[in-house]
Amino acid sequence: MVDIAERFVDLPAGIKPFLAAPPADVIRWTVGEPGFDTPQSIVEAAIESLRAGNTKYTRSEGSLELCEKSANRLHQRYKIPATTENIIITPGAKQALLYTFMVCCEPGDEVILLAPAWPSYDIQCRMLELNPIHVPVNKNNFHPNLEAIKSAITEKTKMLVINSPNNPTGAVYTPEEITKLLDIAKKHDLWLISDEIYARLNWTEWDHLSPASLEGGAERTIVITGWSKSFAMTGWRIGLVSGPSTVMQAMGKLQANACSHIPSFLMDAALAALEPKIDDAVAEFKRSYITRRQILMDGIDAIEGLSMPEPEGAFYGFVDITKTGMDSTTFATKALTDAKVQMIPGGLLDGGEGFVRISYACDENTLIEGLDRIAKWLSSI
Ligand SMILES: Cc1ncc(COP(=O)(O)O)c(C=O)c1O
Known part of the structure; x- marks a missing residue:
């Protein structure tokens, strides 16, 4: 056997x-x-796109129109300096995360997760022979314990993963915490994954802040988001990743050879979700x-x-x-x-x-x- x-x-x-x-x-x-x-207009857009014959292979990273609109949205809403060229539309945010671990880390690298963390981070790391290091958050409010993170860093640490708003705890990190987390990543020259899939579901008085929008953030932050949670589209499997050009070029090759692209007609549905009426x-x-x-x-x-x-x-x-x-x-x-x-x-x-x-x-x-x-x-x- x-x-x-x-x-x-x-x-x-x-x-x-x-x-x-x-x-x-x-x-x-x-x-x-x-x-x-x-929302019904998104469903209709997918059906119309199918009827219009969008059933063939297309641009691997996602249609130019979808990547451009997505980049504009990240820029307008969250001041993330995304461009059409550094966006890839993926089969769900989950796949975008897997790509990011694959492209940015070598087997044996340590990846810091803020515990309790959404379990797929840990499992994806293990699939790639990376070592997930779970650093507990503060138990009274589930916000990051910055000192504990600093102490967990070793010469093998390659990446820090943050997820705000957070699954499973519901915590939303403050702008000050996001700034300090980025400072840690800068000081130790780490990649920072910022999983922002719940960015629109924020009930705090402070707005969602992406580390990619801060000075020195875009060059080391890989932003992950998607359509699942904001637009009630979990089953559609449409996600997005945006990051520095070296990462995105490697990831372009990865997606082209792993799955080519998301279904062509779903790109029109994803575009419909970005219409102001939604x-x-x-x-x-x-x-x-x-x-x-x-x-x-x-x-x-x-x-x-x-x-x-x-x-x-x-x-x-x-x-x-x-x-x-x-x-x-x-x-x-x-x-x-x-x-x-x-x-x-x-x-x-x-x-x-x-x-x-x-x-x-x-x-x-x-x-x-x-x-x-x-x-x-x-x-x-
Ligand atoms: C924190 C977090 N990131 C990513 C995902 C994956 O989202 P998607 O449906 O786009 O793969 C989820 C889904 O539960 C999640 O909770």
């Missing part, structure tokens, strides 16, 4: 075991996707998230034994369950079987023990009913 590559044998499963579709009577607080349909739909999504976030905060506050730092962005609450005396896997397993509510145990992520992740992207009634079930279950034990 021929073996598979050793590094794939014991790859961690991440949060997958708790993402399985539960029975119909279970409330699902696990899936990290907007609880809305894709801003109304996005504003409506955001209003709903703000209401749901408040329901979650009030609900958790009212349940004895649970507490949660204020979720500042994305659509996740990271709830402290330590006072219940259960570890997070026991808590989530019992919540599933006894209260019929599905959530992610933080203990599946490095640095996340003592917490469970709740996605409040589900509708309001589901949220209220789930909180009620958890309250009743906990008071009965």
Whole structure:
């Protein structure tokens, strides 16, 4: 029997075991996707594009029009000095992340992740024989511990990965923190991945800040974002990466030889999502998230034994369950079987023990009913 590559044998499963579709009577607080349909005009644009015959091979990096519009948007909204030439449209942000690790790191390099981190960073690093180094964030607010990051840097450190607004914690880093994180990357000559996929879902008084927009940032920052979370387009698999030209040229070769490009007709759908009229739909999504976030905060506050730092962005609450005396896997397993509510145990992520992740992207009634079930279950034990 021929073996598979050793590094794939014991790859961690991440949060997958708790993402399985539960029975119909279970409330699902696990899936990290907007609880809305894709706006209709985007759907129509894809269908029209297919009818118009956009079914052939095309520009590998993405159509010129899409790359140009995407660059303008990054520039206008976030002051990221993106150009048409340093954008690649990828099959989801996930693939853009994998490309970035592949292009910027050598096997054996250390990659600093701020723990608890979205699990795919760790798993992608392992697939490429990179060493993920998990540096815990501050437990009271999930913001980065700058001193701990500095202490974790060795001569093998090649990259620092940041994700603000954050999955799983909901933290949004302050402009001062982003500036200091970039300073660390500059001082130690590191690549900085800035995963900004939740940039539009920010509930703080400070605006989203990309390190690529700061002085000396663009030359070492690789910005990752995509259409999934802002436009309710998770299943479409459309992401974007923008970075320094050396990185983007290598990545162009990588994408050309890995998948050629995203489906040609989806480029027109991606363009339709950038039309100003879609801003109304996005504003409506955001209003709903703000209401749901408040329901979650009030609900958790009212349940004895649970507490949660204020979720500042994305659509996740990271709830402290330590006072219940259960570890997070026991808590989530019992919540599933006894209260019929599905959530992610933080203990599946490095640095996340003592917490469970709740996605409040589900509708309001589901949220209220789930909180009620958890309250009743906990008071009965
Ligand atoms: C932090 C983070 N980055 C990237 C992704 C991947 O997004 P995409 O759907 O574009 O692959 C996700 C999806 O859950 C995410 O939470």
